[in-house]
Amino acid sequence: MKIHVYRDLEAQGKAAAALFAAQILKKPDSVLGFATGSTPLRTYAALADLYAQGALDFSRVHTFNLDEYVGMAREHEQSYFNFMYTNLFSKVNIPAENYRLPNGLAADIDRECAEYEAAIEAAGGIDLQFLGIGHDGHIGFNEPCGEFPKATHCVALTPMTIEANKRFFASADEVPRRAISMGIGTIMRARGVVLVIYGADKAEITARALKGPVTPQVPASILQYHPNCTVLLDEAAAAEL
Numbered sequence: 441m442k443i444h445v446y447r448d449l450e451a452q453g454k455a456a457a458a459l460f461a462a463q464i465l466k467k468p469d470s471v472l473g474f475a476t477g478s479t480p481l482r483t484y485a486a487l488a489d490l491y492a493q494g495a496l497d498f499s500r501v502h503t504f505n506l507d508e509y510v511g512m513a514r515e516h517e518q519s520y521f522n523f524m525y526t527n528l529f530s531k532v533n534i535p536a537e538n539y540r541l542p543n544g545l546a547a548d549i550d551r552e553c554a555e556y557e558a559a560i561e562a563a564g565g566i567d568l569q570f571l572g573i574g575h576d577g578h579i580g581f582n583e584p585c586g587e588f589p590k591a592t593h594c595v596a597l598t599p600m601t602i603e604a605n606k607r608f609f610a611s612a613d614e615v616p617r618r619a620i621s622m623g624i625g626t627i628m629r630a631r632g633v634v635l636v637i638y639g640a641d642k643a644e645i646t647a648r649a650l651k652g653p654v655t656p657q658v659p660a661s662i663l664q665y666h667p668n669c670t671v672l673l674d675e676a677a678a679a680e681l
């Protein structure tokens with residue numbers, strides 16, 4: 441793991457964007473893995489800026505997102521599809537047929553999971569995957585559990601995650617209870633991973649994930665075994681390392 445610490449969030453977001461920009465410049469038809477949440481917002485803004493300046497071309501890029509809520513239409517304000525469209529896809533020249541998120545409205549969720557996993561493989565696998573982290577160490581929606589999930593699957597969100605995500609909804613009752621998420625195996629098969637963490641509230645889980653034992657009880661801890669994982673922290677998140 442390469443760990444870098446930044447003084448402010450702007451520099452952290454730009455550094456993550458620079459890694460993705462370098463990936464696209466190196467391989468214009470890169471397959472990128474994207475995430476939602478507040479963590480990637482600065483990175484997506486920086487990527488959109490690079491595109492606006494004429495420095496990046498997304499026309500041959502393909503993307504797969506980590507996860508999507510089950511039962512939520514793409515058009516819903518809080519869908520992860522809408523998040524990606526608003527914050528990135530509508531701002532760069534990526535063709536609509538090149539970005540994909542799990543379909544939370546699929547009639548057969550297990551089949552959707554299998555097809556999503558197969559689509560990633562058919563695209564040649566993910567070159568570079570962006571990750572944030574939940575307070576319980578989840579990545580994507582891989583919550584603490586007995587063993588690391590290998591492939592894209594349907595998950596029940598934990599009370600902690602529902603609580604953390606209720607800020608985007610009118611109340612906790614409106615937070616969907618299930619999601620489709622890439623598995624830990626899917627994430628580990630990415631050729632490169634960029635994990636971005638900021639804020640004092642994530643200092644404890646940062647230390648457990650990066651320096652503690654590798655255990656499915658802290659899903660992000662498996663990244664200690666990834667051969668090409670770059671971690672970008674701010675000083676507050678790095679405080680307990």
Ligand code: GLP
Pocket residue numbers: 475476477478479480506507571572573574578579580581601605
């Ligand atoms: C959600 C997403 C994760 C994300 C996490 C942290 O649960 N499924 O991919 O990393 O939230 O979000 P934030 O960046 O807002 O702290």
